[in-house]
Amino acid sequence: MNQDSSPNLTEAVVTYSYRSGVLFFSRQSNHVLSSFLKEELQIGKKLSALFEHNLSLKIEDCLALCKKGKFQSLSYKNKLSTLQFYFSPILENNASRIEKVSIVVELEAFNSESNLIIDKENFQYDENYDEQVYSNLFFNNPDAVFSFDLEGNFVNANKSSAKLAETSIAEVLKMHFLPFIPEEDHSKVLDRFDKAKQGFNQNYQTTFKSLKGTFKYLEINLFPIYHKDQIIGVYGIAKDITSQKLEEKRILEERQMLRAIIDNIPDYIFVKDREHKSILANRKFYEQILGKTSDESSLGYTPMDYFDREKGELIIADNEWVMNTGQSVINRPDTVHNVHGKQEKVLLTKVPLKNQNADIIGLVGVARDITETYLYNKKQELVFKVIKAFGDKPTLHEAMVKVLEIFCTELGYDYAEAFQVSVNNEKIVRTAFWPLEKDLSKSVTTYEKGEKLPGKVWQSGKLQVLRQDDENQLLKDMLLSDGEVIKSAVGFPIIFQDKLVAIFCLGSIKDSKKIEIELLEDITLQIASAIERKRSQEQLNDFFNYSPNLIAVIGMDGFVKKINPSFKEKFGYSECEILTKPFAEFIHADDLAKTFEAIEKVYIEGTDFEIRCKRKDGEFLWISWRFSRFLEKENIIFVYGTDITPLKKAHGELSENIAELKVVQKKLEESEMKYRSLFDASPLPMWVLDRVNLRFLKVNKAAIELYGYTEEEFSKMTVKDLWVPGQDDIINPIISENQNDFFQVKLSHYKKNGDLIHVNVNSNPVSFDGIGARVSLIKNVTDRIKAEEKLFQSEQRFKALVQEGSDLISIVDENLNFFYNSPATYSVFGLDPSQLRHKNFKDYIHEEDLIILEDYLSKLEYQKRVQLPSYRIRGSENNWRWMETIMTDLKDEPAIRGIVMNSRDITDFVKQEKELLESLTRYNIVSKATSDIITDYDIQKDEIRVSEATFKIFGYEKGNGKYSRNWWNSKIHPEDHDYVRAAAREMKENEVKNLTLEYRFQCANGSYKYILDRSYLMLDEKGKPTRIIGSMQDITERKQHLIAIENHNRRLKEIAWTQSHMVRAPLAKLMGLVDLLLNYKNDLENIDEILEIILTSANELDSVIRKIATQTE
């Protein structure tokens, strides 16, 4: 805009910058202002310095106000003319402050009519300006120049205007300006127009649309048109600034894009000038380093402003070097602390910044944040070291110690421990610690869940950090040996596949030790797998070393490469001996082929093969080998061996047993053959029967010959078909009782032809073709039986004769006529046996007795044997002899054919008995009179005779009046039994003469009676106890009376006691109350009450006594 396009000769237009002074002025300006200026108007001059002092001050005021955005006007006069100043602040895009002012100055001369007069109808120039010049200026002006009436309608327009509007001047002059302005700028443009109408010059930018729709940016200047102090219109210049505007816009957009780019780069980007002041910084830089929200590089920060002094100086020196030498710094590792105090590892690049002339005007810096990469590398390094430790160390324990050491040295800890969960899962046990000379847990190396740091980690399954000043005080007493205290600690679990493998605890003596939680957590998995690997490796080693089985690696070259200790134990060789000789030397010669074959086939199938291997002492062991892995490249095989020598031995024994068994079996078969032929060839009949239904299964020739049935006929029969009827009762029980046993039986069989034969059968259980069977041997004893029968008959007679030989033996016919008498009869009858022959037995019997005997004799008709009661027979001297006879009917017996009489002369015995009876009768009479029971126990006969009274008292049937001792004892009351028996024994054994006992004896009806038994022991002439005579008195009634009296007494006593107590209770109260009254009469508050109680107690006593009276009635 340095070009002046103003046609106005009485007006000066100046654009003024507060900072840089005059930026622009219209060409006429020096002329217009000439009479007021001290010196000529020039670009860069300060306004205040141009004008005379008074005016300068006023202008300064206006400028100051204008800077605040206020339009100002100022009027100033000198003797020639008046200057009218209009100050308009220029508002610029993106500018927060008003930097520039547009100043329009109008000159009014007092004595001239030179002002431009504008009439409404037409323009009249009564100025003395050349119309030509003017119209040229107007019409050929490259800017659009135009004027409006006060309504805003075009009054005048030059060519440029028409061109801008893309129409003819005539068209323009018919129009209002508004249609050319896009709607968004309407209000702004109207506002400007209004201001111009009010006399204020306007300078502004607006958008524009031609009639054809072409879009433009215009800079507009509007000036009011005065006529005789009256504003009659507005005159304007429009400058097409579209290309400039678009360029600006493009630059702006580009800048914004660049800004967006650099702001989104994760590196720090900064541009410095030679004074180390910031020219530009990206967002990462201004946010992370400066802590700002926008780029304020224009404020010119230096490193001293955002780093500490030391760091700042270093950077400045470094930057200086870059800028001075023109050399770049590329990817130099550096450390920065951002505003949040976080330390970051960066790779720094600085390159010098050059202008078009290749002068170094500053530098561009890029710092890449590589903290994460750094940490990652560090982590990798740590993991590598840990894994290496597990690889290097032979045992898990040593590896753990090494790992703890790595943790301490790499991460800066002073003490470390590792724990492992105990096998029973109840505790954790320390497995390692480092440094080895600092053992913090001399006493405690196991922890419960939740106990201390290790226990807490175990419980939570998570990393735990402890600090010295924590509330839980868990770090208390954690003293290292050199007096240092652990102030920070971290514990973390090592988890592998959800299983807690170990717990690591690290301690530091620094109280604010930085704990790389993420790092620790990240590497636990690798440590876990390393531990697990080491552990399984160790287990594998253990397995190898301690396995009772043989484990070896053998080479295809015929040598053993590696053996486990089991070899030494089994074979007795040293490892060296085995490894230095071909293995073939250890194998039994007979098994070598087998061995090599197995080795050849190894990669086809891995089955077991059994060979004999030599022990150092020369013995061979049976070993079962199995190949596991063939490593082709190394040409080796893993083999596993098991000593099966004992198994082999057992197997051998078993085979022997089996062989033996076979021999036995064969023998058995042979013997069976023998037996079979024995069966067939036996001269004795034999057969085999089904054990259950007795069907013939097999018969031999002899049987066929004997019985006359064919083999086929036999096969359809059972042995029962042979039985002579009526033997079932004999044979069936024998068969059923001896189902599985041998038995022997004598039977009669029918042959096929109906002959009866007597046989002895020996039968044995056998298994015949799998069926339970019997083999029976038949012995035909028919001939023998017949012979025996004859013999038996004669024997029978003989037997009958000698039967009861000492007595009289007679045989009578059915009419009781004697036909045989033994010689002994003489002593009875006084007749020779021959004399007695044919005499009748009855003729000798006492008449009285015959009557009784007839009954008995008649019994002989149906009874084989009759015992006759004692009877009398007439003896030789006509005396009567007492006889006892047993008659046996043996009429069917061919050897006898009569009735045998066995008689005994009992005359003396009867006499004796008679005497005894008489004495007993006397005794009975006495006993009857006493009403006591008299017992007579014959010790020898073990028999008790009792007196009549017994039956009456006890109710037993009289019978013969004799009882066995057992029966008698069984009647004694069970409770008394033992003591009665003891007493009786005492009496017999110790010969106690007299005994008095009281006991209960059972009656026939089951009830008991109380007995007082007085016994007396009788001795024979040799002093041996023979009998016990007893007298039993029934004392039941007396006894019961006694019991009743005792009971009664007891009850009376009880009543008396209770009643005395009952009586005494109220009586005692009465006594007490009276005592109280007597002794404390004057001391009692309420005598009436006491008297009342006395009455109550007296009544109570009364009622008690009454009650007793009724009870005892």
Place this chain on the structure above:
Amino acid sequence: MLRTIIVDDDEIVTFLQKKIVSKCELDPDPISFKDAGEALRFLGQDSDPELSYLIMLDINMPNMSGWEFLEEIKNIPDNDRFHVVMVTSSIDRKDKRDAANDPHVIDFIEKPVSAKHCAKLKGISKLEKYFAES
């Protein structure tokens, strides 16, 4: 100090004994229980551990007899503070014998309890110290 406890199911008896006990200056205000169980609870839970107790115990009582009571107090800790006088209306030599064998029983009184009895109690060696001043 010695406090007196009267245990008897008969209210007239407790009334009477309270009077006598207070008149004889054994205890100005003896405590009485109608039920041995209650007395037991009192001794076990509410008694003053600093004090000794003279217990005048009836034998024949419903719910809990004097004998049972005597067994039960053995279960109370610190029971040597309890001195029992068996009080009964009936004279039974066996009772007397049993009582003599019990360490807690210091005397056996036949009802009614009289001033003479009370005076005699004061003279019993185990109780003497509590009445030394008077």
